[in-house]
Amino acid sequence: MKRKLHLMFCASLFLLAFSNYASAVSVITRGLGIGSGIITGKNNTTGAQVINCFYGGGTTSAGTCSANLPSGSSLTFTVAPSTGSHFGHWNNNTGSASPCSANTTACTFTLTQDSILTASLVKPVTVSVSRDGTGSGVIEGLRAGFPATSANIKIQCGNICTFSGFSDTFILVFTGKPNTGSKFSGWHDSTGSAVVCNGKSTPCQIPIQVNTTLIGKFDKDISRP
Secondary structure: OHHHHHHHHHHHHHHHHHHHHHOEEEEEEEEEOOOOEEEEEEEOOOOOEEEEEEEOOOOOEEEEOEEEEEOOEEEEEEEEEOOOOEEEEEOOOEHHHOOOOOOOOEEEEEEOOOEEEEEEEEOEEEEEEEEEOOOOEEEEEEEOOOOOOOOOEEEEEOOEEEEEEEOOOOEEEEEEEEOOOEEEEEEOOOEHHHHHHOOOOOOEEEEOOOOEEEEEEEEEOOOOO
């Protein structure tokens, strides 16, 4: 009888331990972009800090960037950008963290499944656009995937102009639009994120990640009377 009770007691402990293990889910935090900062996560149920992750740009991270927690834990994550960096938004989140898509630095959710939370950390960048050649025209920079409205056209330049924003915030499509009697001959001597445009004469799509200079050439169209 004693042996039977002992076995039942051991089985109960095993089932309890397995139940607790099975209910544990993971949360992983990571950074994105060329900025840097610290991502912290607090377990609102216990009051304990469970995440303290430093992201230094690229793929560099240090500290506690993941945790296994009981399912049902209420978590709040915040981002503290380093000097010279800015928080962009929560990005590419999965699982329970999917609702964290706003550009506010704090996000709270209940952890019920394995989740990944990504903070976009950006830096101020400037895009300088100019044109040269014997012809004339306009260089337009439109946000990729957006309609051509005044809010989405970030650059519309007939000579020399600049646009200031944040790295990794915009993907722009640049197009050379020649005036009557001119033709767009292509991009050249561009720097920064726009080096991939050099040698092309078609619209060029680039993510703005660093300070960038874009030069478009317009020539007279001698094929037209």
